[in-house]
Amino acid sequence: MNAVTPLMPDIDFAYDDVPNLHTLIDELRTHGPVVPVRYHGSPVWLIMDHGLLKSAFEDYDHFDATAGYKLISEPSMGKTLQTMAGEEHRVSRALVNPLFMPVKVRSYVEALIEPIAHELCDRMEGQREVEFVSAFARPYPFLVITRLLGIPVAEESQFMEWAIKMIDFPWDPEGAVKAKAEFDAYMQAIIDARRADPGDDFVSRLTQAEYEGESLSDERILSFLGLLFPAGSDTTYKNGSSLFAELLANPELCALARGSDKDREAIVTEGLRWQPPTALLPRMASADVEFGGVHIAKGDWTLFGITAANNDPTVFPDPRRFDPSRDNREILTFGRSSHFCLGMHVARRELETALRVVFDRFPDIRLKPGQTIEHVGAVLRGVRNMIVQPYGEA
């Protein structure tokens, strides 16, 4: 791969903001469905075509993600569903799956998700202007996880620090490993307590889970809990920020968001298509393969171009138009096949509930006029900040 010259060599997709990502993708697409680009300073293969990306997600012979994830996440995160394959993955996933199924997630909405949305709106109450990402979008999915785990409110900010650091391994290995150790030490006490006196809460359910004679060790529970933050909080907050930015700039969409549950489901799905939070997903090839007109060698890094595939005009006509009425069954935001995102239902319910509660509490909410709002980042993509006026024109 090193002999390959990346296209757009001035752009590094690991570090640069790329606010014009969709335009860059349009230009890259003219060079082929799979092209070399720069990532962490080295050339990698960016897969953009929808059909090819779908097949890559389903192809565990050539694109088994586990080897790559072991390199970039196992040192700080431990062994997780992302680093497991085959039978081990099937059984491990089955152990935690009931906590993420539609019927269970529906119960989280009223008991957990909706009260948190209201709590964050309470903090915006009475304010003329609020920075919405830090006031709502970012803490919202994070608090869903900490409350799900039974973390006391006073400890939440400490958890936020650990959560941010744990996934920083490629940039700060020592810091990431230290954060995971501190997180584990804290959570171990909660696991011990739940094992001794189990209830109906999330951690108790993990300690009690059984499937085909298997159960979860403390080590596996700790790794799984650690994974919840990057997988469930960072992604959802990024997408929530993108979604609100798009809606608040469009009064017709705001009106639709005040409509029915089905309307909100459609809006959220279109937001997930249009600006997926994991815009480009790093994956290491597990075997040599001729793919989309290029030779990808075992050990080459690829970027699964989810944003590109979700905006492939052959599948999604006029893809840059935000249109909640389009057929979105083919979006690849949550991946595909047996490693499909476990938390998909939680993420969707969080986003739908956020729309319902925010527009109910602040029917006149709007963006502060005159701001330039940019979606930034290529691995995790969202809006960094945006000032809203909860009560409209002051």
Next chain:
Amino acid sequence: MRVRFIDPEGHEHLVEGEAGENAMRCATRALIPGVIGECGGAMACATCHCYAMPPEGAALPEPSSQERDMIDGCIDIQPTSRLTCQVVLGPELEGITFIVPASQV
């Protein structure tokens, strides 16, 4: 072979199914409302749940334990609940009906 879907609004859709394909693919190909199949048929998303009514004299194979576990987590399940990604169409199922639940979520 003919496959009948009743969507959440009660509308009937007759679709020409292909022997060997699964019923989720048949439904999504025909854009049947309410059948999503977002994971592509890996029993990982629980968004292709339907109530299956095979034609008289025919029966579907029992769901695997993994499918059973997934169905248990779906909304408004009934004894006829199936993940349509696990129902493989064949000539013996000519005329099978799938009723799409009011919501997958």
